[in-house]
Amino acid sequence: MVHVTSRIFVSLIVLLSLTFSSCNRQSDDTSRHTAYVAFAGSLAVVNDQEVGPAFSHATGYGYQSHAGGSFGVANLILSQEISPNVFESVGLAPIAKLDPRFTTWAIGFATQPLVVAYSPQGPFSAKLKAIADGKLPFSTLFTIMAQPGFHLGRTNPETDPQGQAFIIMLKLAVQRYHLSPTLMTSILGHDDNPEQIFAETALVSRLQAGQLDAASAFLPQALQNHLHYLTLPDEINLGNPTMADIYATQGVTLKQGRQVGTPLVLYVCPVKGTPSPEAGLSFIRYLLSPAGKALYQKNGYQLIKPRIVGGTQSLPADIYAELLQ
Known part of the structure; x- marks a missing residue:
């Protein structure tokens, strides 16, 4: 009887281990295919209700977000309390706090008076x-x-x-x-x-x-x-x-x-060393595409000629090509 009970107990342990391992793999798979975008709180409506869903529909990547004050979000990234693969900031100063450990380039694309x-x-x-x-x-x-x-x-x-x-x-x-x-x-x-x-x-x-x-x-x-x-x-x-x-x-x-005092320009940058950099770059690419910029313009943002910070040599070739359109 003790022998049978022991075998049942061992089987349960194995089953739980396999289930836990499967959940971890699913979680890892999700993070590898998700654009995790941290941004200034004022961007919550346009990103969560418009750009995020449109991006997921167009690319198949998942989308999740974290909103807060731009400097507060930058500090959370620095302390590694959050690990987004994209950061959108009002102004360049919050992004400058991340350079060069977490990012080396950024693009300004719109203003919000x-x-x-x-x-x-x-x-x-x-x-x-x-x-x-x-x-x-x-x-x-x-x-x-x-x-x-x-x-x-x-x-x-x-x-x-x-x-x-x-x-x-x-x-x-x-x-x-x-x-x-x-x-x-x-x-x-x-x-x-x-x-x-x-x-x-x-x-x-x-x-x-x-x-x-x-x-x-x-x-x-x-x-x-x-x-x-x-x-x-x-x-x-x-x-x-x-x-x-x-x-x-x-x-x-x-x-x-x-x-x-500086102009209230919106900047976007990738965040290094975080899950799914490909999904993050895909989000930036979509954001800067005509479809992405049209959603921002629809929501009251004023588009500007792209401002590249960090030099064109730092940008992925396809994102730089998107800016030239």
């Missing part, structure tokens, strides 16, 4: 709409945001380029409209004011719920979520690459150093 989204039900909504309609001077926006009781939302400048851009935008506005420098303090309190800082995905829901009077946003976010928003002039919206010299006149001091 900053806007100020606002609640249509709030106590300040009538004046904000009047500014949007051109019935009040645009500079009035900043005096309204400085009023007591105005509830403003923005992202963390230490981890998110949008949070940095919003502060730099205000400094550019003070410069452009000859406003009092003390207005910055009245609007922000201080750069890392916890009463104003929220996760990028939480800003939209809080604004829609009427918990905020206004919030920072990128133009595609405002369009995708059907938000009311104020279009900012090119001189302060950080969305026009030809105005880089103007943007560079202002900056924000962070724990990791000073960040100078």
Whole structure:
């Protein structure tokens, strides 16, 4: 009886081992055929709802994603807490943190200008709409945001380029409209004011719920979520690459150093040493194809002439050929 029981026990162990081994092989096979794309939170809608599914349908590769502030995502890659094979960033600085250990080239392909989204039900909504309609001077926006009781939302400048851009935008506005420098303090309190800082995905829901009077946003976010928003002039919206010299006149001091104003260009790069590099490169190739760029344009992003960082000799030949089309 003991002998029979022992044989049954051994058989169960073998069966469980084979099952576990099979699951591991399936998991490995999945990771080898999946584009794991990490990106700035503002890209979640276009990637998860449009580009990712279209890419999988066109190529047969799987798709998974991780969204967060661009600098926060870069730090997760550096610490190897996540292992994506593609990284999309707002601005080049987060990607520069990965060079050369995790990547050696990147391509800029679109911009997303900053806007100020606002609640249509709030106590300040009538004046904000009047500014949007051109019935009040645009500079009035900043005096309204400085009023007591105005509830403003923005992202963390230490981890998110949008949070940095919003502060730099205000400094550019003070410069452009000859406003009092003390207005910055009245609007922000201080750069890392916890009463104003929220996760990028939480800003939209809080604004829609009427918990905020206004919030920072990128133009595609405002369009995708059907938000009311104020279009900012090119001189302060950080969305026009030809105005880089103007943007560079202002900056924000962070724990990791000073960040100078730069155009809000979207960059994509591969991440080395991660599963399925072929699937990652296939995603980049699709993203930069006419079909991929059309989906970005449809979602409010403004396409630009590709910007190659790292030199053309670093790019795979087929991706470089895609850029020449």
